[in-house]
Amino acid sequence: MEPLAERLRPRRLEDYIGQEHLVGEGAVLRRMIDSGRVASFILWGPPGVGKTTLAQIIAQRLETPFFTLSAVTSGVKDVREVIERAQSNRFFNSASPILFIDEIHRFSKSQQDSLLGAVEKGTVTLIGATTENPSFEVIRPLLSRCQLYVLKSLEKADLLKLLHRAVTEDVELKKRHIELRETDAILRYSGGDARKLLNILDLIVAAESGDDIVVTDKMVEERLQENPLAYDKGGEMHYDIVSAFIKSIRGSDPDAALYWMARMIEGGEDPKFIARRVVISAAEDIGLANPNALLLANAAFDAVTKIGWPEGRIPLAEAVVYLARSKKDNSAYKAINRAIELVRQTGNLPVPLHLRNAPTQLMKDLGYGDGYKYPHDYEGHYVKQQYMPDELVTDSTQGPLPNPPRKGGDA
Structure with missing residues (x-):
């Protein structure tokens, strides 16, 4: 039997939950879809917010061939083969076939280079999905040929709507009487991830023998303690933890900064992801109060890249403590933001x-x-x-x- 998350995957845009800023009535991506012509774009957002689902819905809506590649298992040869197949499926005056690449940030430079010609000529419409900042992980020539759309973690109302849909519309769950008496715990553990939310619900229901099931916070906590692998700990509260990490450095609390960094390490976070955040913090929050902070942060990033893990945690920790204990100044950060806004307001003077x-x-x-x-x-x-x-x-x-x-x- 398919997992609950797959059974509930929306097939129509009308059933898609969340991301109203992109696909709501009058939103930028919705207008593009309704026009029947979609330009290449990259979807950037946390796991489980509907990146793959949105790409599939767009392909179905436009009635165009849909090709999928995984950046984890595909090479340059696979990319070229798919492009050739897409070219042979292209009919006169029809929409370009869609090439969806999941985890595009894992593609090497040569793999990304192999996409440039097809994207520029319109042989394929590229839709990439990534959980990492494309500015760091996607080559500039490819990024310049694509629009970038940022997806947000699902809000509480979205998650509750999804839960209600699961217990009332899923072919398996609606056979049983499920009451969502308390939802705080299941929402908290999901971290805004729809897939994780449905996996937790699936686990809870599977653990109950009767047809009458009352979901409570205590039940959720007990079930997850009994089976800690029921949800992806590597992505748990991902963006909240990153936020706490940066704010602890900004707030000059080295103990808290190291704690949140340890949470990311134990959660399986990519060390280079952490190192990049340290470099950003050095420039944004310490700034001109201590220019050496940026040098040290870059040195830590370089050390992590050269010596690998777990030894890389040591120079990274040194940089974090140094940044947290350093004086702070965000004047350059604020000034460049004001300058950019001024340029946008006044144009090319x-x-x-x-x-x-x-x-x-x-x-x-x-x-x-x-x-x-x-x-x-x-x-x-x-x-x-x-x-x-x-x-x-x-x-x-x-x-x-x-x-x-x-x-x-x-x-």
Whole structure:
């Protein structure tokens, strides 16, 4: 018999639970699906939120051939064979066949390179699924050819809706009388993962001999203690634990930071995933208060890569303690966010003439570089002049972003 999670896998978009920001009425992905033309995209989100299901529904909705590859077992040869099959299944003016790659972050660079031509020419519509940040795991040329959609952990209302659907609509469960008297424990253990939620429910029902079953928090806790492998401990509360880890570093509590790191280690987390978070924390939270923190974090990442596990836990722990005990400053993080927002609001403003490069005589004749003051020619290697676009200058020296005065000799 199929597992409960597979029996309840939605076949239509109308039955899909969660991700309203993507597939709800008027949402970006929903509009694309309704138009009948879907561009290549990557789904990034935690396990059990419907990435594979969504890809299958899209293929069925568009009535287009659907090919699947697993990044764990497929090589470059498999990729090329699927692309050739997809090309032979392509009919004039029809939608491109969909190639779904699960765990695309596990594809090597050469495997990802082999997809570029087919994606760019539209031979296939690529749908990739990943639990890892694509910015780190997917090569830039492939990422630039795909839209990126972020899926969220299912919310409480979504999980309750799924539970109710399971006990009332599943062909096996509806044969028995199941009362969901208490749901806090089963929701907590699921961690927003629909597959894990249904696996737990399946386990509880299978352990009961009678047809009348009352689900309580105590029952769930007892059953999971009796069978700790009933759910994926490697992904338990994944994003909550990562959040607690980062916030403990930010809050200067090295003991708590090491505890949450130990939770990730014991949960089977990829050490490089932890190391990347340490590098991000060094840049975002310690920042200019201690620039050496970023150097140490990068050194720890490098050490983890070179010496492997479990020895890599030692330099990683040193970096975590150092970051937690270091002074904090997020001014650069906040400033770049404000600068990006300003650029989005104002668009491509022209560079002031005196700041422009003038490699040719024609450019010099047009005034490029004219009036630029070379700071090293002045006392203290500093001179006041305008560096912001004309439209953003609010007074003679300042733009709309903080621009603290510099002193001679500053880096």
